[in-house]
Amino acid sequence: MGYSAKFKVWRGDDEGGALEDFDVDVNEGEVVLDIVHRLQATQAPDLAVRWNCKAGKCGSCSAEVNGKPRLMCMTRMSTFDPAETITITPMRTFPVIRDLVTDVSYNYTKARMVPAFAPPADLEPGDYRMAQVDVERSQEFRKCIECFLCNNTCHAVRDHEDNKDGFSGPRFLMRIAELDMHPLDTVDRRDVAVEDHGLGYCNITKCCTEVCPEHIHITDNALIPLKERVADKKYDPLFSVSSLFRKATGRDKAPETPKG
């Protein structure tokens, strides 16, 4: 059962732009990305949009629908009232290239700053052995499709361009948490989390978790545990004393062995 829906789509580039009105046919079972494709096919052949899989797995079609950061291919038209006007804009935290396409290179810059996975030096790649219980926590974070909706929604950078230098956003703090919990990683990542990636900017208001299309519990399972691990090392006076003691008595891990 089809109907004609009212859309407002932001069109423009880094010089300026505006919301443009469209009336578009909608068929049963369609998602917002289908409508954008119909717009391209009928009324706006030069409308720029980025997409690949149409299955919520490539993370390309991130945009904002009625002000909510979402994947266009996973936003069903049936969730809207047929009478309502649906607004589509590009992500509002990254520089716009054209129409719905933004320049997400901020994310790649931050990704490159994360120190790489560092297994023990004497362990050959074929010899990695890990118990399932030890990798389970970080496996949740591996579901990430790098849509960057979380980084787009985090107010620390969304509302404060000047914080982009010091803050890597939830996606990459989660990556640091993943490696810090990894059973074969030998690097203590707690200082870089704070100093290079700005963990302290996060005020755990959970918007990253709210928008993640993979439903990863970013705040509860990555950011807060990372904050607690950082507190163990940097803020907890008793813990610092006890680890000094362990060092003095030789009970502390040698730097090249995996973390306890």
Next chain:
Amino acid sequence: MATTGVDAPGRAQIGASTLRTDRWWIQPAFTFGVLTAFVVYSAWRVFSGQYYYASPYVSVYFSPCLATDCAEGALPGGPISWWWLSPALLTAWIPLTFRFSCYYYRKAYYRSFWMSPPACAVSEPHGKYTGERRLPLIMNNLHRYTFYLALLLNIMLTIDAVLAFRTPNDYQWGYVGVGTLILTANAVCLWFYTLSCHSCRNAVGGRITHFSKHPVRYKMWTVVSKLNAHHMMWAWISLGTVVLADFYVYLLASGRITDFVFFTV
């Protein structure tokens, strides 16, 4: 609109602080209202310093009662003899700092009081934002200490709940009034709230990297993680039971009602 915000140069010039069409403001407004009411009510009770003991019940805000001039029956009733203000002030800072530095309440007040942000994808009204990197908010990193203190406090409140099973006049075991049930429910809810804490989750096992080498702590972490998923719910429920437990004692102690007794020896 500030040009450093969501319409900073280079970004799509949309010119609205949000395009959300749902009623996103309900949640922060509700949180603001309830937390404000809680703070006002607690301040009134804590500073009043009266109507906190109605045998066999003691108000949560006044336990442990550490001043020597505490009401008869409010334990331990000492050792601080020079205190001249409300005895609740000696201990009420513990639950206060525990809740203030709680990861859930932080989210709640950053959103609803600071509006940082008021809701997701809704611009915050501040020109500058430094998060939890400076004083005073960096102090929230010491949440674990308030957690340890809260554990001690819970032990005391559990003792209070057990003592509420005694008769009001001669302290004989075998008594169940409405207050007994309320105090017990409050203690149980506070345990759920406290044990579901993120610092607890880290302490019991979260900080370990090799769970396989620590099976007992892994088990504890698994249990706390399950509770932790409902931490927000316990935060709200226990907020309610604290007020209920105190208000019931207030009503009894000020003579406005009498306890309804289900069972007595």
